[in-house]
Amino acid sequence: MNDTNIQANPKQEDKEVTYPGIEGGLTRRQFIKTAGLIAGAALTEGALVATTPKIAVPAVIKGTRLHLLQWSNFVPPADDEIRRQAAEWGKQMGVEVTIETINANDLQARIASAIESGTGPDIVQMLHNWPYLYASGCVDVDDVAEKVEKMYGGFYKQIRDVSFVEGRYKAVPYHIVGAAMTYREDWFKEVGVEKFPDNWDEYRKVGKMLKDKGRPFGQTFGHTFGDAPAFAYPYLWSFGGKEVEEDGKTVALDSKETLQAVEFIVALWKDVFDETGLSWDDTSNNRAFLSEQISCTLNGASIYFVAKKQYPELAKRINHAVMPAGPAGRFHYHVTFEHAIMNYSKNVEAAKEFLLFLMDKPNFYKWFEIAEGYSVAPGPDHENHPLWQKDPRMLAFKDIGKLGHAIGYPAPPTRSASEALSKYIIVDVFARAIQGESPKKAIEWGASELRNVYKS
């Protein structure tokens, strides 16, 4: 099983030799030995590798415990696979591994209390730019992250930017849940549209035709953590608007680019969107789409997955596409997932070994296949995976990772960017204009709130 990994990564340091699965272990060690690539890192581990013929378990981690906290995946079998892998690794290493899954919305409260009290899970899964928020509570994981980076042919920009905090990796990029335009191919064809609109003007034109037929597009501008920012941020960027300059201090929302974006959203709202969208949460557009009320919405692959299971006829009419481009280009904002090792952990070595095991390509791809492309790898390596040949309707998700940018763009995704996000300032600039405030005033409001957040 690990053979693939060996071929892909002949230049591993000896420390990494100790983690992988049993089946390929021996060949692998021999391979590395013959390749003569044992660079002396930790002496004891080096000695273990050199003297023991079988799988080497680092003495420091044997008989210890490891606790990993992560969200309850929207694709439940994916969680089962993680548990299975954890049990497998734990058995090999003699480590008792606990995988705890909780609602994604509750993670932050858990992280905050764990860091403040200095006790809790050894590894915590973070979302978005949280490594920035909790950097002081996390161990540097440059060694692990750099190995993973090599495995996956580099990291996508968004997930690298949120994990790499002021010159150090504070978390190991894990996976990305991509957002794509989910649309009704059949209805698009009915109005003579064969290909999903490539830019916002076309998007508006097509949307208007469909809304006139009682099949609007759906987009939330409510306070909801997933879908609202996933649309509002990249939409703003695609017009060239931004909340702050690259220095991360000078608020730059008040620009003619932002004005253009806001004016255009008011037009979109009238011409294209379902007007109940201001109240939607992350599940509303799924329901509206599945009940055939809307013809297009930005979402993860979950709508399609539910349709495949429950409404197979509908699933055949769904397709996905990347977001339309604006004057400044094409952008996306995805939900990124990272693993951080907490610095109160007494088992950092085991945690690092375990993360390498999870990110080991055979293991990761097994999990990836179970999630059917709902999550993609942190780097472009997966783009060549045979999974993408299986279902052409999922193809849009294949390289969507490339288009992702982190909040705060073009500045780093700092705590201030987080506060701006959690206060829904960008989302609300659009929401205010939609509700009838003049675009100029809405932007002024947003800029003044942002100055408060960025303390400038």
Added chain:
Amino acid sequence: MKPNVKSVENQVEQVSDYADSKLTSMEYVGLAVKEIEEKKRDKLKSGYLERENILAYILVAPAVIILVLFIAYPFVLGVWLSLTDKTVGHEGSFVGLQNFRNILKSQIFLQTVQNTFVYTGVATVLKLVFGLALALVLNRQFKFKRLVRASMLLPWIIPTVLSTLAWLWMFDATFSVFNWILVHLGILKRGLVWLGDPHLAMVSVIIVNAWRGIPFFAISLLAGLQTIPPDLYEAADMDGAGSFAKFWHITLPMLMPVLLVVLIFSVIVTFADFQVVYVLTRGGPSNSTHLFATLAYQVALASGRLGEGAAISLFMFPFLLLVIIVQLWYIRREQ
């Protein structure tokens, strides 16, 4: 003066004890003295339990410890945090009133203040009016009285998050049952966007809060109603008072102490409410339903700015203190 029956009975008992015991009178007295001395010794042993000023402290201690641990300590810590720039994982440094100055510059915060007062004011009035009405109705005799009284408590008993989730579905933009009814009755042409319009969203969260709080008012006030002596009403009937006059001159004044206590509780809980808004709108759309608690939670936990979050929630304190002082003063004056 009535003869003290008890002591007479006691003496009779003692005499008959003596008669039954077949002891001489001296022996009997000796035993009695011995018993008294033993009791004295016991009393010395447990002396500190007998002394009221010490016993009082011992009995109060658990309550005080709990108050200090779970109320006073977090409160003092909250005050301290609000004066620092603490974030999760960082020791904050003292920044004086900087957080408060920052917050006051934010329109989101000013809107939150306004929202909180509207929310508390309207919801409390609704709860008071409907709660009182319900209590008056329940105080009458009717069939299945117990069953109705018990079932009325349901909204109050069900965990708030659960019942609010049910409301979330009823307000859903696509599947709202209210909209379905309104459209099918021909009252509206198309459904309302309950949680998507700033004003309707506020109306919605207030409705849910009131729905949940009415049983608390009703049951507490019902208990108060039952303590009013019926002869007052009989006397009023004799004087030819109408039912409104009876309510205004008897029921309301007699109910006032209970009413005030219920009001204090309700205002405090509503002012600091979190769950209803967090489940229904998370403060949206465009901050039209944010309350102190929801905003503080977002700032403190979602962006990790504990200092600023603490400052936001501390803004509740002066107002709540005022409410309590005014109402306690009123109650004391009444007594």
